[in-house]
Amino acid sequence: MLLVVILAMFLGLTPANLLLNFFYLGVSIFLVMMTYFFDLTAGLVLNLLFILLQGTLMLYLxxxxxxxxxxxxAFWLFMPILLSITxxxxxxxxxxxxxxxxxMHDEMVQLGAFDEETNLRTLVSYIQDASVFLETSRRYDLPVTTLVLKIRYFEEMRRMLTGEQMREVIKLVSETIKASTRGNDIVYILDRENLSWGVLLFTDLPGAKIVANRIKDQFAKQVENSVALKGTEVLLVVGIAAYDQKKMSSAYELMNAAAKETEYDV
Structure with a gap:
């Protein structure tokens, strides 16, 4: 910022006025803080009072x-107000x-495209984004896979866990998936009622399996370290499906294929 550079240069070129400069620097910081915590009007009033007092002192001398x-x-006559405004x-x-x-966040929540608790996209967004992924795959011949993740024995776990523990599970799964995937891999919460998550990836089946194993390993560590879930065995099952344009015509088919594969993850 130009003003900061000018201020630094002035302080460096006037070492004889070190105490005076630091006094006025403190005053300037105070005026900037008053402008920040109150509003511009209050800051301007205080700065004008400072200019009046400073001008009076200069006339007296x-x-x-x-x-x-x-x-x-002369330098400190206007620098505080310039800093405050900037x-x-x-x-x-x-x-x-x-x-x-x-x-934007509120609008996405209202449209059902964003889950407020987990900060993840929902099924609505998954279908929209997956359509783009599939079109990109067809056009550029890029491999696209999806993961669907669920809690093993979810119905039994839901009866056993308290509300606080269930919220902890949702939080841990969501955070683990986000931490275990790349920046261009998009994470979704697909179903709040029966708890399932999804991930869209530009990778092949072997690459997706590596991601799935990493998520499961990291989640196991998170559960082990969780105070709320101490002594509770919570496991993930993951289904993986690769897009095949000869067999699949929609995003739903890709997602359902991955969901079906969760039944075989033992």
Whole structure:
């Protein structure tokens, strides 16, 4: 940022006014903080009061005491208000971006495309994204596979676990899948009622099996280290299906093929 560079250069070029510079730097930081925690109007009022006091001091030194006004005083006359306005503008833009992200998040939740608890996409998004994956596979001859992950003996586990433990399971599975996949592999929660997750990958079956084993291994470690699930055996089953354009015509067929494979993961 240009103002910070100018400030650093000024401090470096005026070592004789070290104490004076650091005093005014402290005042500037205080004014910036007041602008940040309150609002721009309050910050401007405080900065104008500072300029008034600073200007009065400079007139007193020049007119009454007939002294040359130090360069440091002239520099610090306007630097605080410039810093306050600049930092307020930066924080305002950041707040606007955060507000837009929250709005997008809320819209996705309302459309059913985003799960609020896990921050994962849902079945709606899976079908939309999988259609893009399949079209890309057909066009560029890229391998596409999907994983479907479930809790082994889920109905029995649901009766045994408390609500807190079930939330911990959902959290651990979701976090483990995200941590065990690459950035371009997309993770979904496909069914909240019967708890199943999905992953779309641009890889072949051997590559998908490596990912599946990594997820299962990492999840086992997470369960072992979980206080809420201490003494509870929670296991994942994973089904893997590769897209075959001769046999599959839709994203549902790919997903259902992987879901069917979970029955054989022993």
């Amino acid at each position: 020049n007119v009454v005491r007939n002294q040359t006004v130090p360069l440091a005083l 930092f307020y503008g930066m924080t305002y833009q950041l707040q606007q971006l955060q507000a837009e992200n929250q709005k």
